[in-house]
Structures are given as C-alpha cells and as structure tokens.
Amino acid sequence: MERVYIGMGSNLADPADQLRSAVEALTQLPESRFVGVSAFYQSDSLLPGQPRYTNAVAAIDSSLAPLDLLDALQAIELDQGRERLERWGPRTLDLDILLFGDRLIDEPRLKVPHYHMHARPFVLYPLAELAPASLELADGRTLAQLLSDCLFIGLERIAS
Numbered sequence: 001m002e003r004v005y006i007g008m009g010s011n012l013a014d015p016a017d018q019l020r021s022a023v024e025a026l027t028q029l030p031e032s033r034f035v036g037v038s039a040f041y042q043s044d045s046l047l048p049g050q051p052r053y054t055n056a057v058a059a060i061d062s063s064l065a066p067l068d069l070l071d072a073l074q075a076i077e078l079d080q081g082r083e084r085l086e087r088w089g090p091r092t093l094d095l096d097i098l099l100f101g102d103r104l105i106d107e108p109r110l111k112v113p114h115y116h117m118h119a120r121p122f123v124l125y126p127l128a129e130l131a132p133a134s135l136e137l138a139d140g141r142t143l144a145q146l147l148s149d150c151l152f153i154g155l156e157r158i159a160s
Contacts, residue, residue: 001033001061002101004069005131007114007123008037008056009094015054016040016158018080018093023058025076029069032062038126042156050090054158057098057126066100070110073097098123099131104138113137118146121155 006026010018019040027034037058044052062069073095081092098114105112117123118137124147133144 001063002103003035004060004062004100005098005127006058006060006073007094007096007098007117007127008058009053009096009122010092011045011051011053012090012092013081015051019054019056021080022076022093022095023056025079026058026060029060029062029064029072031064032060032069035059035061036130038129040158041122041126042158043122045090053122055122055126057123057130059130066097066103066105066110066112067107069100070097098127099135099137102136102138113139119150121150124150125155125157 008019008022012018023034023037026032038056040054040056042052042054064072077093077095096114097110097112098117100112103112114123118141124143128143128147131143133142133147135143137143137146
C-alpha cells in the first residue's frame with residue numbers, strides 16, 4: 001500500500017456537506033484504508049465571480065493503481081453531481097490526487113505531484129495537517145519549503 005493525498009474542493013451545493021460526503025465515499029474505496037482528513041478551509045476562487053471554495057485534504061493508504069484510483073475518484077465526483085462544463089468552473093466536488101507515494105506520474109490523464117499544488121495555500125495548509133513537514137516531493141523540495149514560499153493570504157480555517 002502507498003500513502004496517497006487527495007485534494008478536495010467544492011463551491012456549490014453546500015460545499016462543506018459535499019466534502020463530508022466525499023470523505024464518507026473515500027472510506028469505502030476498494031483496496032484502500034482511510035487515514036484521515038484535514039480541517040476544512042475557505043478561500044476565494046482563483047477566478048473572479050465564483051462562489052468561495054471549501055477545501056481539505058484526505059489521506060488514504062491504497063494498493064489501487066493510480067489510474068484505477070483516479071477512475072474511482074471521478075466516479076465519486078459524478079455521484080455527487082459533478083458536471084464538467086467549463087475548465088476551472090464552479091463545481092459540486094473536485095477530487096485531485098496530489099501525491100501518490102513517492103511516484104512521479106506523467107500520464108495524459110494524471111500528473112503527480114499535482115501541478116500548481118506548490119503555489120496553492122488551500123492545498124498546502126491542509127496537506128501539512130496530515131503529512132510531515134519533512135515530506136519530500138520528487139523534485140527534492142520538502143513540504144516545509146513549499147509552505148515557507150506560499151502565503152496564507154485569503155485562506156480561512158473553518159470547522160469540518
């Protein structure tokens with residue numbers, strides 16, 4: 001089994017409830033063991049005019065192949081009403097594989113570590129609640145280094 005960190009986000013249809021439902025679905029994944037979830041954080045959308053996002057990070061240990069896990073996560077998104085109408089548009093649920101063990105994955109459907117996670121406080125701060133600061137990414141940077149380069153601006157920790 002490998003430790004997998006999954007970014008979760010929602011800005012439609014009661015976002016905190018969407019994340020709680022996603023956590024419940026993650027506990028049911030085959031060949032996987034749910035480890036934990038961070039607190040929930042709210043932040044403004046990266047694009048103007050969208051509702052605020054609620055984000056968190058979950059950790060699982062899984063023996064699923066990366067693309068099989070991706071398929072399972074996308075099925076959870078669909079079950080919770082996800083529609084892919086516009087890139088970076090509002091969504092009921094977004095589940096992203098941030099890290100998959102120490103793997104570097106560069107597939108057309110999956111890039112791990114997740115691109116841009118290094119610049120997104122709504123990913124790094126919840127990730128830091130579950131992963132050690134010494135966690136090293138494939139490029140040699142640690143989570144602590146990424147956090148020191150990322151500002152906590154516009155991010156609000158809320159009850160989960």
